[in-house]
Amino acid sequence: MPISDKHTIVGGVCALPVNSDQHFSPFGTPPRDIRKIEFSIHGIFGVNLATPRYDEASIRVLKGLEPVRQRPGMYTRTDNPLHIMQEVIDNAADEALAGYGSQISVTLHADGSLSVEDDGRGIPVGMHPEEKAPVVEIVYTRLHAGGKFDKKAGGAYAFSGGLHGVGVSVTNALSTRLEVTVWRDAQEHQLAFANGEVLEPLRQTGTAARKKTGTRVRVWPDPKYFDSAVVPVADLVHSLRSKAVLLSGIKVSLTVEKTGEVRQWQYADGLRGYLDEALGDAEKIVPMFEGRQYAGADDESFSEGEGAQWAVAWTVDGSVVRESYVNLISTTAGGTHEAGLREGLFSAVKSFAELHGLIPKGVKLLPDDVFARASFVLSAKVLDPQFQGQIKERLNSRDAVRLVSGYVKNALDLTLHANVDAAKKLAESAIRQAQARARSAQKVEKRKSSGVAVLPGKLTDCESSDATRTEVFLVEGDSAGGSAKMGRDKEFQAVLPLRGKVLNSWEVERDRLFANNEIHDISVAIGVDPHESNSAVDLSGLRYNRICILSDADVDGSHIQVLLLTLFFKHFPKLIETGHVYVARPPLFRVDVPALGKRPARKVYCLDQGELNAVQDKLRAEGVRESSWSISRFKGLGEMSAEQLWDTTMNPDTRRLMPVSCGEAGVEATVRMFDMLMGKGESSQRRSWLEEKGNLAEVDI
Numbered sequence: 001m002p003i004s005d006k007h008t009i010v011g012g013v014c015a016l017p018v019n020s021d022q023h024f025s026p027f028g029t030p031p032r033d034i035r036k037i038e039f040s041i042h043g044i045f046g047v048n049l050a051t052p053r054y055d056e057a058s059i060r061v062l063k064g065l066e067p068v069r070q071r072p073g074m075y076t077r078t079d080n081p082l083h084i085m086q087e088v089i090d091n092a093a094d095e096a097l098a099g100y101g102s103q104i105s106v107t108l109h110a111d112g113s114l115s116v117e118d119d120g121r122g123i124p125v126g127m128h129p130e131e132k133a134p135v136v137e138i139v140y141t142r143l144h145a146g147g148k149f150d151k152k153a154g155g156a157y158a159f160s161g162g163l164h165g166v167g168v169s170v171t172n173a174l175s176t177r178l179e180v181t182v183w184r185d186a187q188e189h190q191l192a193f194a195n196g197e198v199l200e201p202l203r204q205t206g207t208a209a210r211k212k213t214g215t216r217v218r219v220w221p222d223p224k225y226f227d228s229a230v231v232p233v234a235d236l237v238h239s240l241r242s243k244a245v246l247l248s249g250i251k252v253s254l255t256v257e258k259t260g261e262v263r264q265w266q267y268a269d270g271l272r273g274y275l276d277e278a279l280g281d282a283e284k285i286v287p288m289f290e291g292r293q294y295a296g297a298d299d300e301s302f303s304e305g306e307g308a309q310w311a312v313a314w315t316v317d318g319s320v321v322r323e324s325y326v327n328l329i330s331t332t333a334g335g336t337h338e339a340g341l342r343e344g345l346f347s348a349v350k351s352f353a354e355l356h357g358l359i360p361k362g363v364k365l366l367p368d369d370v371f372a373r374a375s376f377v378l379s380a381k382v383l384d385p386q387f388q389g390q391i392k393e394r395l396n397s398r399d400a401v402r403l404v405s406g407y408v409k410n411a412l413d414l415t416l417h418a419n420v421d422a423a424k425k426l427a428e429s430a431i432r433q434a435q436a437r438a439r440s441a442q443k444v445e446k447r448k449s450s451g452v453a454v455l456p457g458k459l460t461d462c463e464s465s466d467a468t469r470t471e472v473f474l475v476e477g478d479s480a481g482g483s484a485k486m487g488r489d490k491e492f493q494a495v496l497p498l499r500g501k502v503l504n505s506w507e508v509e510r511d512r513l514f515a516n517n518e519i520h521d522i523s524v525a526i527g528v529d530p531h532e533s534n535s536a537v538d539l540s541g542l543r544y545n546r547i548c549i550l551s552d553a554d555v556d557g558s559h560i561q562v563l564l565l566t567l568f569f570k571h572f573p574k575l576i577e578t579g580h581v582y583v584a585r586p587p588l589f590r591v592d593v594p595a596l597g598k599r600p601a602r603k604v605y606c607l608d609q610g611e612l613n614a615v616q617d618k619l620r621a622e623g624v625r626e627s628s629w630s631i632s633r634f635k636g637l638g639e640m641s642a643e644q645l646w647d648t649t650m651n652p653d654t655r656r657l658m659p660v661s662c663g664e665a666g667v668e669a670t671v672r673m674f675d676m677l678m679g680k681g682e683s684s685q686r687r688s689w690l691e692e693k694g695n696l697a698e699v700d701i
């Protein structure tokens with residue numbers, strides 16, 4: 001499982017680097033944060049370990065593609081080989097996006113292999129000036145080798161889905177065989193790899209017509225790395241067809257050898273035709289809204305060429321179709337560009353409705369009222385996108401909210417004012433949504449009003465009582481609580497500051513729980529009583545849709561996270577089961593970047609050291625002078641200004657928030673893990689676990 005694929009409680013512990021759509025895996029590969037928690041567990045119990053054996057031989061250096069084979073789930077989806085095949089297709093699409101080539105031909109061979117041929121520039125075959133090996137060989141055998149890092153003018157690729165220089169090396173590492181043919185400079189070259197190693201070194205195999213350029217790659221995935229060796233053809237078709245939609249004019253074809261079927265896609269009017277086809281005969285409230293806009297050379301906020309193209313249709317009923325892309329990469333979990341679309345649509349409809357006095361007294365329009373019936377295809381172009389993980393299913397770049405919302409709002413403003421009748425229909429439908437929402441919230445309130453315990457004095461509640469939208473942040477410490485109170489959106493976000501460490505409640509009887517003030521307050525604030533996992537539980541009193549644990553990004557913070565997760569897992573299991581518990585991820589670093597040329601000064605936030613390194617690499621690549629930026633490390637949430645906390649941790653559009661679940665390990669394994677980590681009588685088990693895994697701890701001194 002890829003680290004960013006699912007959100008999970010870690011059989012006892014929590015938390016992967018993830019934002020609102022990530023999970024973390026318990027027994028797979030515990031990534032960075034889990035290590036921190038492991039370390040803090042040591043702290044919790046004050047376990048005195050005999051010095052574990054730790055000498056020179058303990059340090060292993062994984063070479064070449066070995067890390068990929070050791071932990072394939074960190075680099076790709078391992079349910080089937082489609083994702084490693086898509087890496088090859090994405091590279092062909094990046095060539096077309098850069099303006100080279102007009103055709104991508106894909107063949108699914110009868111033996112399970114797949115070949116992709118493009119007519120782009122062809123991967124360079126000469127020797128790399130520093131690495132002393134043919135470039136095409138390096139591309140497939142070295143992680144972080146690629147032509148897409150350099151986003152400055154004159155770089156080989158400005159906009160590309162490819163970014164990390166990792167994609168096809170992963171494909172190669174997980175394949176029994178991979179063959180490459182390159183046509184370039186009137187020559188044909190070939191080379192082949194077996195299990196990631198060069199098998200047939202690069203050689204010239206012939207000549208080619210001067211005009212013939214491009215690359216063909218054929219890959220035989222190694223079934224041992226995947227749950228199933230079968231390529232899901234429907235998903236492959238969907239991905240190829242979407243490339244054709246987004247690259248209007250480019251011809252994309254798929255040949256399936258087994259059935260002899262050949263399919264071909266080419267869309268002259270891109271997104272509109274595609275969305276129309278996907279919606280079938282669903283009745284639309286107003287004609288489709290489509291548009292595109294990209295920054296010009298004189299734009300002060302965005303780089304030339306950044307922007308988006310979209311088609312949006314509001315339908316009367318039925319399910320909605322939503323697809324978004326960034327530089328042609330499908331972002332199935334959405335992200336900041338989708339948030340921008342939502343924001344842009346909402347602001348335009350709201351200001352139109354206000355201007356025409358359409359909003360009845362007492363009705364408050366919210367973004368979701370406008371968005372609920374919207375189907376869309378959104379294709380954003382972002383110069384140096386930050387994705388979540390190597391599988392890129394969610395866009396994290398914060399600027400993309402502003403980029404897309406600005407362009408969408410302007411365009412929709414114009415459209416609405418030019419078509420007043422249609423615009424009124426759209427606004428009225430959003431108002432009906434808002435009224436329906438308000439009615440259902442009132443119902444919830446009535447049910448709750450009898451016999452409610454007095455809410456804790458420390459709780460700063462939100463205004464809305466619509467339990468489908470509200471959130472509560474359980475915040476470590478009063479000072480962080482203060483920033484959170486100032487930074488929140490008081491409409492739907494509540495804050496409950498917790499004093500000190502919460503009790504380790506793993507072995508506390510349910511009847512004794514309320515003896516602890518913090519636990520009492522949490523239970524009353526959320527409106528649910530402690531319960532057992534197999535008992536019938538009434539969640540109708542639940543006052544918040546999301547219960548977010550927010551603690552410092554340090555060892556102490558991880559400790560508090562573990563204690564709260566213990567509480568929820570043991571005493572409020574239904575909340576985890578039904579997906580109401582989340583872990584918020586505040587950043588650890590802030591980078592202040594001075595103004596450069598037309599680009600104003602910016603602040604960039606990084607979750608951890610890895611992200612900080614990546615951001616600095618990017619700044620160097622952008623030509624920002626070394627040491628002109630300054631880095632500050634947040635000591636705690638209390639140090640952040642309200643605005644920073646909102647921007648990085650609380651704003652639903654830009655924050656990172658992980659849903660917590662038991663994940664693949666399942667409840668039983670998670671119980672065992674908690675028992676081992678939190679049980680009083682388990683010190684010997686804990687000790688051996690720490691001896692085995694203690695070296696993973698990231699010691700935060």
Ligand SMILES: Nc1ncnc2c1ncn2[C@@H]1O[C@H](COP(=O)(O)OP(=O)(O)OP(=O)(O)O)[C@@H](O)[C@H]1O
Nearest residue numbers: 091139146147148162163164165166167168169215
């Ligand atoms: N079909 C192709 N045509 C031209 N160049 C290619 C092609 N395939 C790969 N390359 C070159 O190989 C490099 C490495 O590709 P790889 O897939 O490993 O990483 P990437 O696309 O740069 O980034 P990511 O890891 O995000 O996919 C690319 O940056 C590009 O320069």
